[in-house]
Amino acid sequence: MNFLLRNVEERDLYQLKQLADQFVLLNMPADEAVLKIKIKTSMESFSTKPPANAEYLFVVEDLESKKIIGSSLILAKHGTPEAPHNYIKVLKKEKFSQDLGIGFIHTILQFGQNMDGPTEIGGLLVDKQYRKRPERVGKQISLIRFLFMGLCPDRFQSRVLCELTPPYTKDGRSEFWEALGRRFTGLPYQEADRLSQTHKEFIKTLFPEENIYLTLLDAKARSVLGRVGESTRPAQHLLEKMGFTYINEVDPFDGGPHYGASLKDIAVVKYGKKYIVSSEDKSDFSLKGLLAYFDAGIFRGMQCSVSIEKNKIILPEYVRDRMGVEQGKEVFFYSYGDD
Numbered sequence: 001m002n003f004l005l006r007n008v009e010e011r012d013l014y015q016l017k018q019l020a021d022q023f024v025l026l027n028m029p030a031d032e033a034v035l036k037i038k039i040k041t042s043m044e045s046f047s048t049k050p051p052a053n054a055e056y057l058f059v060v061e062d063l064e065s066k067k068i069i070g071s072s073l074i075l076a077k078h079g080t081p082e083a084p085h086n087y088i089k090v091l092k093k094e095k096f097s098q099d100l101g102i103g104f105i106h107t108i109l110q111f112g113q114n115m116d117g118p119t120e121i122g123g124l125l126v127d128k129q130y131r132k133r134p135e136r137v138g139k140q141i142s143l144i145r146f147l148f149m150g151l152c153p154d155r156f157q158s159r160v161l162c163e164l165t166p167p168y169t170k171d172g173r174s175e176f177w178e179a180l181g182r183r184f185t186g187l188p189y190q191e192a193d194r195l196s197q198t199h200k201e202f203i204k205t206l207f208p209e210e211n212i213y214l215t216l217l218d219a220k221a222r223s224v225l226g227r228v229g230e231s232t233r234p235a236q237h238l239l240e241k242m243g244f245t246y247i248n249e250v251d252p253f254d255g256g257p258h259y260g261a262s263l264k265d266i267a268v269v270k271y272g273k274k275y276i277v278s279s280e281d282k283s284d285f286s287l288k289g290l291l292a293y294f295d296a297g298i299f300r301g302m303q304c305s306v307s308i309e310k311n312k313i314i315l316p317e318y319v320r321d322r323m324g325v326e327q328g329k330e331v332f333f334y335s336y337g338d339d
Contacts, residue, residue, distance in 0.1 A: 002064050003137060004322055005144045005292075005301030007046050008039050008057040008071070015068035016059065019125050024172055025165075027197075028071060028123040046297045050076065050155060056148065057123065058299070060141045062130075063322070069127040070141040074148070076156055079117015085161075086196075086203050087112050087249045087258060090226065091211075107214035107225075109180075111207050111252065118159035118260065121145055124235060135303065140290065142238055143334065144301045146268035147292035151332045153263060160263050161247075162239055165232045166224050166256035176255030179221030184208060193253050203252065225255040242267045272334035275313035279327040282307045282314045289335040291315070293325050300324060306333060 008016065013035060020030035029035070042057035044050070054076035059068050079085030089110040096103030126138040149156055168174060177189040185192055185206050196203060214222055226246070228236045236259070243265050249258040263269060268290075285305040292301040300323040307314040313333060315325065325331060 002062060003069075003135060003140065003303065004061045004063055005058060005140060006061065007297075007299040008042050008059050010039060010043070012059055012068055013039060016071065019068055019071060019127060022128055023125055025123070025125065027073060028125055029194075043297075045076070046294075046299060048297070052077075052080075054155065056145070058141060058144055058148075058301075060137055060144075067127075069130045070137050071123055071125045072141045072145050073121065073123025074145050074156070075120040075122070077117060078120035078161060079114040081115045084200055084204070085114040085117035085120075086200065086252050087114070088252045088255075090248045090250060093211075109212040109214060111209065112249075113204060117157070118161045119149075119156040119263070120161045120163070122163065138234065139238060140301075140303050142235065143242075143268055143290055144292060146242065146266050147272060147290055147301060147332050147334055148294065148299060149263060149266070150269045150272045150334075151274070151292055151294050151330075153269070156263060158263050160244075160261050160266065162244060162259045163251055164236055164239075164257050164259060165229045166227050166251075166254050167229045168254070174254035175220040175224050176217075176250075177253050179217045180212070181207070181253055189253065196253065207252065221255070226250055226257045227255075228257060243270075268334045272332055274330055274332050275308065275311060277320075277325055277327055277329050277331055278309070278312040278314050280309075280312070280314050285314075285316055287335055289333055291319065291323070292332045293323050293329065295329065298324070308333070 016035055017030055017032055020028050038055065038057055041053065041055045045054040045056050056074040058072045060070040062069050089112050091108040091110055093106045093108045094103060095106060124142055130137045174189045181192060185202060239259050244259040244261045246257050247260040250256060285307050287308060288305045290301065290303050302319055302323055304316065304319045313331060
């Protein structure tokens, strides 16, 4: 168990950029200036008085190599009057002709904005060299966000959203954007998506207010709408296992599907539990799962085996040492069960 899950720190900047260099992810770009801001915001967010734009950035560290090998992110609230959450609703509409005796069920795209939005999860990156390892680092860094929500539910909205990545062309373009967004903004995909991180006005003013019939878009755009890219399928399956479902919404830029769940119904939050750390010694640690600890702005997590007796949890010594957990402290534990 040589992996420690923790909140990001200033010293992680260089390695975090190296990790982001392996991917093309807009909410975790390989841009040192942007990552500096994210790290600063995250450190402020983990404090006792998080800012209005709270953003929690988690990393997983290989304790042997001292290398940052993964990351994940929580945006406490995605959608405010200053920075609305933009989406496209995917609806069905029936059309029937009495004269011809035939009808069609059309897919309709309807642009929308939410100024009182949900919590959003994202920023999931795993070093490609660690993806096939039996410890399943991706699962750990993905789920740790929900353990933090279980520890501190008052910091988050009652609904949780995840925007999944769709298939892209070999040169990183979005067929959906080429067929729709580019026609109304004149911008290439990467530039538009990058601009939207800080400027939202052009989306509302330039996108059509009227419903769009999907049949009017070309076949390539229709084929990627609401689909998940091959490399994102493991994340999709994990989210579905946690209780997330497709909510008939897609991203207005690339047509990637939006998945959502009630915070209280997410499996980790629903079935995980808070425990008090016991000082008791025990040799039988047979219950495997994910453990999280948060105190004084410091967050630590680890996959490990523990022993539980009533409302007390007994931890192996190496877990207490690596996570800095003392007797009498409160932790959150989620058991993997038969998984």
